[in-house]
Amino acid sequence: MEYFLQQLINGLTLGAIYGLIAIGYTMVYGIIGMINFAHGEIYMIGAFISFIAFLVLGAIGVTWVPLALAIVLVVAMLFTSVYGWTVERLAYRPLRGSFRLAPLISAIGMSIFLQNYVQLLQGARVKPLQPIVTGGFVIMEGGGFSVYLSYLQIIIIVVTTVLMAMFWAILSRTSFGRAQRACQQDRTMAGLVGVNVDRTISLTFVAGAALAAVAGLMVTLHYGVIDFFIGFLAGLKAFTAAVLGGIGSLPGAMLGGVLIGLIEAFWSAYFDVEYKDVAAFGILILVLVFKPTGLLGRPEIEKV
Amino acid sequence: MLTVRGVHTFYGNIEALRGVDLDVAAGEIVSLIGANGAGKSTLLMTICGNPRAARGTISFEGEDITHEETYRIVRRGIAQAPEGRRIFPHMTVIENLQLGALVAPEEHFEDDLRRVFELFPRLRERQTQRGGTLSGGEQQMLAIGRALMSRPRLLLLDEPSLGLAPLVVRQIYDVVREINEQQHVTIFLVEQNAFNALRLAHRGYVMVTGRITMTGTGRELLTNREVRAAYLEGGQPTVRVGG
Numbered sequence: 001m002e003y004f005l006q007q008l009i010n011g012l013t014l015g016a017i018y019g020l021i022a023i024g025y026t027m028v029y030g031i032i033g034m035i036n037f038a039h040g041e042i043y044m045i046g047a048f049i050s051f052i053a054f055l056v057l058g059a060i061g062v063t064w065v066p067l068a069l070a071i072v073l074v075v076a077m078l079f080t081s082v083y084g085w086t087v088e089r090l091a092y093r094p095l096r097g098s099f100r101l102a103p104l105i106s107a108i109g110m111s112i113f114l115q116n117y118v119q120l121l122q123g124a125r126v127k128p129l130q131p132i133v134t135g136g137f138v139i140m141e142g143g144g145f146s147v148y149l150s151y152l153q154i155i156i157i158v159v160t161t162v163l164m165a166m167f168w169a170i171l172s173r174t175s176f177g178r179a180q181r182a183c184q185q186d187r188t189m190a191g192l193v194g195v196n197v198d199r200t201i202s203l204t205f206v207a208g209a210a211l212a213a214v215a216g217l218m219v220t221l222h223y224g225v226i227d228f229f230i231g232f233l234a235g236l237k238a239f240t241a242a243v244l245g246g247i248g249s250l251p252g253a254m255l256g257g258v259l260i261g262l263i264e265a266f267w268s269a270y271f272d273v274e275y276k277d278v279a280a281f282g283i284l285i286l287v288l289v290f291k292p293t294g295l296l297g298r299p300e301i302e303k304v
Numbered sequence: 305m306l307t308v309r310g311v312h313t314f315y316g317n318i319e320a321l322r323g324v325d326l327d328v329a330a331g332e333i334v335s336l337i338g339a340n341g342a343g344k345s346t347l348l349m350t351i352c353g354n355p356r357a358a359r360g361t362i363s364f365e366g367e368d369i370t371h372e373e374t375y376r377i378v379r380r381g382i383a384q385a386p387e388g389r390r391i392f393p394h395m396t397v398i399e400n401l402q403l404g405a406l407v408a409p410e411e412h413f414e415d416d417l418r419r420v421f422e423l424f425p426r427l428r429e430r431q432t433q434r435g436g437t438l439s440g441g442e443q444q445m446l447a448i449g450r451a452l453m454s455r456p457r458l459l460l461l462d463e464p465s466l467g468l469a470p471l472v473v474r475q476i477y478d479v480v481r482e483i484n485e486q487q488h489v490t491i492f493l494v495e496q497n498a499f500n501a502l503r504l505a506h507r508g509y510v511m512v513t514g515r516i517t518m519t520g521t522g523r524e525l526l527t528n529r530e531v532r533a534a535y536l537e538g539g540q541p542t543v544r545v546g547g
Contacts, residue, residue, distance in 0.1 A: 175406065182392055182403050189390040191354055191374035192383075194407035194454065298394075 002145040007269040008262070013153045013222070015261020016160035020215040021238030022245065022253035023167065024084075024208025030184040030248040031204050032096070037107040038087055040235015041114035042209045046080040046216025047226045048118060051129055054220075065132060069155075076213040084209025085202055087114075093198065111231075118228040126227045133221055156218045163214060164254055167207070171250060180204060184248070233277070237264075240284040246297020255295060305330040305490055306351070306382075306458055311360035313343075313350045320346040322514035323360065328458065333484050333491040335501035335522065337535055338511035344494040345387040347511070348460045352384055353377050364458070379407045383456035385447040387463060393436030397427055400435050400446055404453030412455065419487075420449040423479050441472035448476070452483065459483065461493045465500060473497075477504055498535035502526045510535075 021043050028036045053072040062068050091106045136150030171177035182190040183200045191197050219234070220226055237260055245256025260280055267279040287294060306328040313321040320343045328334045338344050350357050353374040362370045369377050383404075392400050401420060405413050421428040424445040430438060438446060444464055451459055461480065465473040477500055483489050495501035502508050502522045510518040510531060518525065525531050 175402075178395070178399060178403055179406065181395065185392045185394055186390055188354060189386065189392065190403075192352060192378060192386060192390075193403045193450065194375045194378035195403075196373075196375045 002140055002142050002147050003269065005140060005147045006145070007265045009147070009149055009153060011262035011265030012258060013156050013261070014265060015241075015258035016157050017215045017218050017222075017257070018234070018238045018241045018260050019164065019254045019257025020160055020211045020218075021234060022241040022257045023164070023250065024212050025239050025242040026245070026247055026249060026253040027180075027204050027208050029242070031180065031187075031201055032092070032103075033100075034092070034103045034107065035239065036087075036092075036205075036208075037104070037235070037239075038091070038110035038114060039208065039212060040231035040233075040238070041111050041118075042080060042084055042087065042231070043212040043216050043219075043234055043238075044226070044228065044231030045083050045114065045118065046076050046209070046213030047220045047230060048122060048127075048216070048228075049079045049213065050076045050217040050220045051127055051226055054129060054132065068132070073159075073214065073217060076217050077210040080209045080213030080216070081206040083114075084205040084212075088202055088205040093201075111235075115228055115231070122228060124228065126225050128225050129220060131224060152221055156222065159214065159218070163211060167211065168250065176200075176203070237277075237280055240280055242294075243284055244287050244294055246294025249294065249296045249298070252294055252296035305332075305365060306492065307361075307363045308347070308351070309361050311347070311350060311357045311362060313346055313355055314358050315346070315355065320514055321350060321357075324511075324514070324516055326509055326516060328490060328492050330457075330490050331484075331488060332507060333480070333493065333505045335493045335495060335505035335508045336511055337495055337498040337501055337508060337525075337531075339535075340496060341513075342511045343514040344511055345462050346514075348384060348386065348462050348492075348494055351377075351460065352382065375407075378454065381455070381457035382460065383451035383454045383458070384460040385444070385451045385462060385464065386460075389440075389443045389447040391435035391438065391443045391446055391450075393434065395435055396432050397430050397435065397438070397446060398432065400450050401427075401453050404450030406454070408453060408455045413453075416453050416455065420452055423452075423482065424449055441468050441476075444468060444472075444476060445479075448479065448483075452487075452489075456489060458490045458492065461491065463495055463497075464493070465495065465497045473500065480504065496535075498531070499526070502531075 021039065024039045025036060028034065050072050053075045054068065057068050057071060062071065087110055091110045092103045095102045095106055133152040133155060136148055138146045139149050140147040171180060179190065179195045179200050182195055183197055187197055238257065241256035241260040242253045244259060245252025263279055263283060264276045268276045308324055308326040311321050311324045312319060324347060336344055349355065351362055353372055357370055361368055364380055364382060369380065392403065401417060405416060408416065426442055427445055427449055430442060435446060448464065464476050480491060481504060484491050493501055493505065502525050505522040508520065508522050508525045509516050510525065518531065
């Protein structure tokens, strides 16, 4: 029981991070119908920006942890958004209206480019960061096993939940949210009611990148090591989460993220940890075969 | 108000418009009739800049809008209830109307909403229903209502009677006239249903394969022998408005 509870906590923490990245995939797919394969790299860049920001803050003597965290959060979101915006502007917008595969190929190219760009600038070696948020408490003990909840896990889950709730509110309540959903449902008509479609698409990339930056920050804090290649696997996992939840669906991305996190945690705990990625990607295959619309996705409506 | 000169539009290699000249003056109701595939809807979409005219010019209130972005054209005061109505299917009636009001000043929203509900009481009843679940007639009302929410000076209507029951068609045409007479919105209407469209219109145009072939007042066209043969007697008016 205690062991199970511990895995639940670990799975939720991991799932929250996947969920944040998955939102970027699902929103972009929703609005322009393409999988932004460079999104994992955006997350990786978010992690690097967080890492650099921590070093800079450390160097100038900002050591009060809550303040440092808040500053890094904002800085990472801002700078990573710029990357998200630029990627769309350079690699996807010129191809809009081109054949369907073109932006996909461009996305893969962008992904390779960003990996190499970070590798060149930052080096290929793994970057360690000293633990910034330490401590936690035991919430339950028994059977020679204690369930431990770290402060960092609390931060991750709280920040993620708050951001998702904010994002959800923006989409469902504000004028920008309506314009965004209008573009998802009918881009031509959105233009006809006066929505600046290009700008809405740009902002979707910006929002997705900002959330991925938060995921990058959380991972940097959680694992304490990053390198230029972390975006690949995390990106694929988050993509799997988006597909599992139903690509194009915002609640689906959140749910899918949590489920993938839990599956990984429990698989590692009860089965062979070496195969945890197999478990996650096995799910992807099963979903694609048996329920391609995912758990909360809606079927494509044929437009006549 | 709207001037179209020598406009050519292509869909890929297909030349859908082959040099269209057309005018709509402020306060008018102008109808464009023509068979399926003549290019009527293409003309409305070209006026809104999607697709763009390959050649020729379109100007609105004296300013050239041929190369403007769609959303800028809409902000000038041109609204369209397009072919197929294009209601946002997963949004409620209210949200669809809010989107219509996107380019209008916010302080008018409540008044405009009330006015649309007065024109189409059915929409008030369906407020919280999703657009995709409405009937065809209700969707058409919503499409026109959504267009009106932007406070347009020129309203483009694409086949508002298509697929609707005669009684609903009559309601919609009555509302179109009301919008024109009481709210002074200029109306450019495209129809296959020539009889209704020409009866309503001050002036009309006939389009055949991407060209304007005839023009005149609504009455002139209604009594014209060629028009009657091609669009009225042969094409059977589906409904007679106002008996």
